[in-house]
Amino acid sequence: MKYSFEVRKMLLEKAMKECQLDSHVKNMEYKKDANTWAERIATGFHVKAGLPVKNSFMHCESLDMCFFYNEDMVPTVTYAGYTQDMKSDTAVLPSAFEKAEEVLAMMRFTAKEYDKEAEHGKQCDI
Numbered sequence: 001m002k003y004s005f006e007v008r009k010m011l012l013e014k015a016m017k018e019c020q021l022d023s024h025v026k027n028m029e030y031k032k033d034a035n036t037w038a039e040r041i042a043t044g045f046h047v048k049a050g051l052p053v054k055n056s057f058m059h060c061e062s063l064d065m066c067f068f069y070n071e072d073m074v075p076t077v078t079y080a081g082y083t084q085d086m087k088s089d090t091a092v093l094p095s096a097f098e099k100a101e102e103v104l105a106m107m108r109f110t111a112k113e114y115d116k117e118a119e120h121g122k123q124c125d126i
Contacts, residue, residue, distance in 0.1 A: 008069045009052035011114055015075075015106040016054050016067075019099070025052045037080030038066035045070045045078075056103075058096035062089060065096075067103055075107035 003011075009025050016023040027033070028051045034040040042053055045068065053068045063081040070076045077100050083089040 002071075003069070003073060005050045005052060007114070008073075011110045012052055012054055012067065012069065012107065015103060015110045018106045018110070019103050021054070021056060021103065023054070025054050027052055036064045036066065038064040038078045041078035041080065042066045042068055042076075045076060058099060063093065063096050065100055067100075067107065069107065069111065073111055075104040075111070077104060 005027070009027075012025050013023040016025075028039060028043065031040075031043045034043050036055060039053060039055065042051065045051065051068055053066050056065045056067065057063065058065050058079075062083060063079060065077050065079045067075070067077050079100070
């Protein structure tokens with residue numbers, strides 16, 4: 001099922017709030033709107049109606065993640081990072097990716113709930 005920009009944005013905001021993350025969602029309409037490396041990777045998944053994305057720096061500034069629904073409404077995360085201390089950084093990376101999986105799972109859940117409500121003709125205001 002295809003969703004409008006507004007619906008994808010609403011679902012993304014809802015998932016972020018449920019995961020205790022800031023729910024500020026940014027719209028990327030053009031490649032030039034990408035400011036981080038993870039956003040630049042996400043532009044490869046560009047959706048015609050615009051791409052609402054949520055950025056999160058999961059490990060200070062060294063791990064940039066960008067969450068969004070792709071054109072088929074599959075929860076997706078792109079990421080980019082750097083290190084200057086492999087031992088220190090690799091020790092905390094697993095927890096960052098665990099949080100990312102939690103977010104992706106919540107994004108799947110919110111999309112499924114929205115689908116269920118839409119099927120039953122309910123007001124789809126998650």
